[in-house]
Amino acid sequence: MIRDPVAQGLATGWAAHDASTFTRDMRLDADVAIVGTGAGGGVAADILSKAGLRVVMIEEGPLASSKDFRMRESQAYPHLYQESAARKTEDKGINILQGRCVGGSTTVNWTSSFRTPPGTLEYWQRTFGLKELTVEELAPWFAMMERRLNIETWTTAPNENNDILRRGAAKLGIPTATMRRNVTGCWNLGYCGVGCPTNAKQSMLVTTIPAALSRSAVLVSRARAQALTVEGQRVSALECAALDARGLRPTPYKVMVTARHFVLAAGAIGTPALLLRSRVPDPRGRIGRRTFLHPTCVSAAAMPDKVDGFAGAPQSVYCDHFLETHPIDGAIGYKLEVPPLHPLLTATTLQGYGETHARLMAQMPYTQAIIALQRDGFHEASQGGEVSLRSDGSPLLAYPITEFVWDGVRRAYLTMAEIQFAAGARSVLPVHEDAVPYESWPAAKDAIQKLEMRVLKAHVVSAHVMGGCGMGNDEKNSVVDAEGRHHHLDNLSVFDGSVFPTSIGANPQLSIYGLTARQASRLAARLTGRPAPVLS
Amino acid sequence: MLSRRRFLQAGLIGGAVLVAVRAAYGPFSPDPSVAEDHEFAYLALGLKERTILAAVSPVMLAGALPQDAAERDHVLLQVIRGVDAAVSGLPPAVQDEVAQLFALLGFPVTRRLVAGVAGPWLRASSEEISAFLERWRRSRFALLRSGYRALQELIMAAWYGNEAAWPRIGYPGPPALTK
Numbered sequence: 001m002i003r004d005p006v007a008q009g010l011a012t013g014w015a016a017h018d019a020s021t022f023t024r025d026m027r028l029d030a031d032v033a034i035v036g037t038g039a040g041g042g043v044a045a046d047i048l049s050k051a052g053l054r055v056v057m058i059e060e061g062p063l064a065s066s067k068d069f070r071m072r073e074s075q076a077y078p079h080l081y082q083e084s085a086a087r088k089t090e091d092k093g094i095n096i097l098q099g100r101c102v103g104g105s106t107t108v109n110w111t112s113s114f115r116t117p118p119g120t121l122e123y124w125q126r127t128f129g130l131k132e133l134t135v136e137e138l139a140p141w142f143a144m145m146e147r148r149l150n151i152e153t154w155t156t157a158p159n160e161n162n163d164i165l166r167r168g169a170a171k172l173g174i175p176t177a178t179m180r181r182n183v184t185g186c187w188n189l190g191y192c193g194v195g196c197p198t199n200a201k202q203s204m205l206v207t208t209i210p211a212a213l214s215r216s217a218v219l220v221s222r223a224r225a226q227a228l229t230v231e232g233q234r235v236s237a238l239e240c241a242a243l244d245a246r247g248l249r250p251t252p253y254k255v256m257v258t259a260r261h262f263v264l265a266a267g268a269i270g271t272p273a274l275l276l277r278s279r280v281p282d283p284r285g286r287i288g289r290r291t292f293l294h295p296t297c298v299s300a301a302a303m304p305d306k307v308d309g310f311a312g313a314p315q316s317v318y319c320d321h322f323l324e325t326h327p328i329d330g331a332i333g334y335k336l337e338v339p340p341l342h343p344l345l346t347a348t349t350l351q352g353y354g355e356t357h358a359r360l361m362a363q364m365p366y367t368q369a370i371i372a373l374q375r376d377g378f379h380e381a382s383q384g385g386e387v388s389l390r391s392d393g394s395p396l397l398a399y400p401i402t403e404f405v406w407d408g409v410r411r412a413y414l415t416m417a418e419i420q421f422a423a424g425a426r427s428v429l430p431v432h433e434d435a436v437p438y439e440s441w442p443a444a445k446d447a448i449q450k451l452e453m454r455v456l457k458a459h460v461v462s463a464h465v466m467g468g469c470g471m472g473n474d475e476k477n478s479v480v481d482a483e484g485r486h487h488h489l490d491n492l493s494v495f496d497g498s499v500f501p502t503s504i505g506a507n508p509q510l511s512i513y514g515l516t517a518r519q520a521s522r523l524a525a526r527l528t529g530r531p532a533p534v535l536s
Numbered sequence: 537m538l539s540r541r542r543f544l545q546a547g548l549i550g551g552a553v554l555v556a557v558r559a560a561y562g563p564f565s566p567d568p569s570v571a572e573d574h575e576f577a578y579l580a581l582g583l584k585e586r587t588i589l590a591a592v593s594p595v596m597l598a599g600a601l602p603q604d605a606a607e608r609d610h611v612l613l614q615v616i617r618g619v620d621a622a623v624s625g626l627p628p629a630v631q632d633e634v635a636q637l638f639a640l641l642g643f644p645v646t647r648r649l650v651a652g653v654a655g656p657w658l659r660a661s662s663e664e665i666s667a668f669l670e671r672w673r674r675s676r677f678a679l680l681r682s683g684y685r686a687l688q689e690l691i692m693a694a695w696y697g698n699e700a701a702w703p704r705i706g707y708p709g710p711p712a713l714t715k
Contacts, residue, residue: 002713070710071711072697072710073697074618074693074697074698078621078622078625083626083627083630084622084625084626086622086689086693088630091678091682092678092682092685092686093678189711191710197713198713246625248625248626248627249628310707342707343696343697343701343702343705343707344692344693344696344697346696347692347693347695348689348692348693348696352673353595353596353597353598353669353673353688353692354595354596354597354598354599354666354669355598355599357599357600357692358597358598358599358600359599361600361696361704362704362705362706364705364706364707365705365707390629392628392629394627394628394629396629433673433674433681434674454678455678455681456678456681456682456684456685457681
């Protein structure tokens with residue numbers, strides 16, 4: 001029997017409400033209202049409720065749990081992801097994978113856990129005046145969250161998809177390392193991305209949120225935070241719309257929340273959008289600016305032996321060589337990882353159609369793929385994207401891919417192909433509309449150097465949305481301070497990936513957990529006048 | 537030559553005109569296989585959209601579908617239903633964009649000028665459809681490339697999300713768990 005902490009908690013009478021079933025408005029009052037239940041909202045809810053504060057959580061997505069997680073892409077993407085896992089940038093040039101459910105992206109991510117790289121923190125100190133955010137200052141907060149979420153180095157052998165990255169890089173003398181993952185008793189199935197069916201993944205859904213709910217916190221799912229009411233220098237209320245059962249359109253019912261303090265944790269697209277809809281003070285027009293994505297390109301290889309990239313922990317090996325051998329503010333660097341290869345995501349990511357595409361798909365069990373995540377936001381020529389609002393108030397992210405980023409994409413295609421050939425690939429296919437499978441490294445190298453780098457030619461994806469409400473000590477180039485407090489509104493904080501002034505240069509979940517643990521603990525101490533509790 | 541900006545402007549104005557003209561324009565003959573599908577409650581796609589998909593899907597999925605004609609027709613219908621399910625789950629603003637794409641493909645003038653398909657979709661040959669996909673896929677206009685990608689992603693997702701597609705690609709399906 002797999003224990004489902006959500007089903008168990010609901011049976012004990014958690015105050016968890018599904019707004020799609022509402023037949024009247026709801027009014028709630030709390031010490032702290034939290035918008036979003038992902039990495040930021042979950043940790044904040046755990047700490048603030050443990051400090052004895054009355055917490056209300058608002059979530060746009062559904063409350064789903066392991067009993068709903070059937071390991072089927074066709075069910076999971078529309079149910080658990082923003083825009084059915086097909087969220088796009090304005091020009092459709094980048095496909096964004098982002099969760100939309102209780103637990104946010106932590107419910108559907110691939111469990112990869114990294115502390116914020118020291119180079120990233122140093123750049124923030126130097127460029128955004130974030131002097132307090134040192135490696136030493138953050139270390140205890142990361143350690144606390146690593147304990148809380150059982151983040152440990154993965155000791156099971158990597159699956160073949162990951163091991164090919166390791167072996168190919170080793171042949172070329174390029175170091176790789178083993179991931180840390182937030183799992184307890186992982187079955188090594190490979191279905192993290194469609195909701196962990198065994199509750200091994202220590203996502204917010206099975207850790208912090210149940211903890212908060214068991215302390216009488218209130219959760220309203222299928223409720224979209226529409227706007228904050230601003231009175232002078234304070235937020236007085238939050239208005240939310242109940243959504244229909246599929247979470248697409250508002251029903252006639254509202255959820256009105258009043259609170260002493262408001263925490264926004266709706267993610268780096270949702271949080272700026274809520275602030276823009278609320279018309280909060282923003283004299284320098286910083287809200288929604290400098291949004292980063294780790295723009296990611298893909299290289300697929302046909303291997304002589306079976307890879308079965310759908311089975312086993314999706315990410316267990318990574319390579320930081322192409323981040324560490326460049327100055328952080330020089331030409332763009334990239335992190336190498338592998339993606340899981342399930343049929344729907346593989347078919348929609350690979351280029352082409354008809355017989356060519358059908359042949360690639362028929363080779364799926366023999367296909368290996370590497371992804372390169374570009375570390376954006378550390379150079380003048382990498383200002384990221386901008387979140388704005390459509391006429392219906394929904395968010396839209398424009399992210400123009402600059403030549404500076406394309407240069408990294410081209411170098412990454414080269415690196416990935418070379419590693420794949422070194423690992424014994426029969427052919428390598430850069431995932432680009434003009435590319436075909438190349439049967440040798442020299443042929444691939446020659447072709448990649450000639451590929452036209454344009455959106456919707458090169459397939460670019462992102463699973464990491466960051467920035468848009470950047471931290472800084474100067475309101476000219478930031479939205480919140482080093483504690484996540486809004487520069488102009490006294491009782492408003494942002495605790496999610498939108499506060500990052502650049503991209504992280506690593507999968508961001510642990511950066512959000514650790515930073516939020518610090519910020520929420522300081523907030524708890526301020527609101528209660530007592531030291532904040534320690535999570536264990 | 538049309539500049540990118542002019543093209544985009546034309547696209548926007550065209551979109552508005554299309555909505556007005558579409559209703560007036562006829563006659564239209566739907567694909568009989570989609571017209572006769574009364575067993576599925578379509579939420580997003582009308583007969584025109586489904587007729588376009590019935591024409592494009594076999595070309596998009598050439599080489600990936602069952603050989604047997606009856607089986608093939610059956611799965612193609614499932615693909616169209618799958619696209620409907622996917623589109624109906626998108627946010628309203630994105631559903632509007634998909635509707636605009638189908639309007640552009642469905643309106644005879646733009647079908648001919650922009651997609652390069654001379655006659656109605658129902659009668660278009662697979663070579664003609666393949667040429668259209670290839671032209672959009674490699675177009676210098678990002679808007680057309682995005683139209684191609686939208687069709688590719690919707691149709692591929694509808695087919696490869698379906699377990700009927702899995703045996704051919706060696707995917708065993710999710711492991712059995714005792715819950």
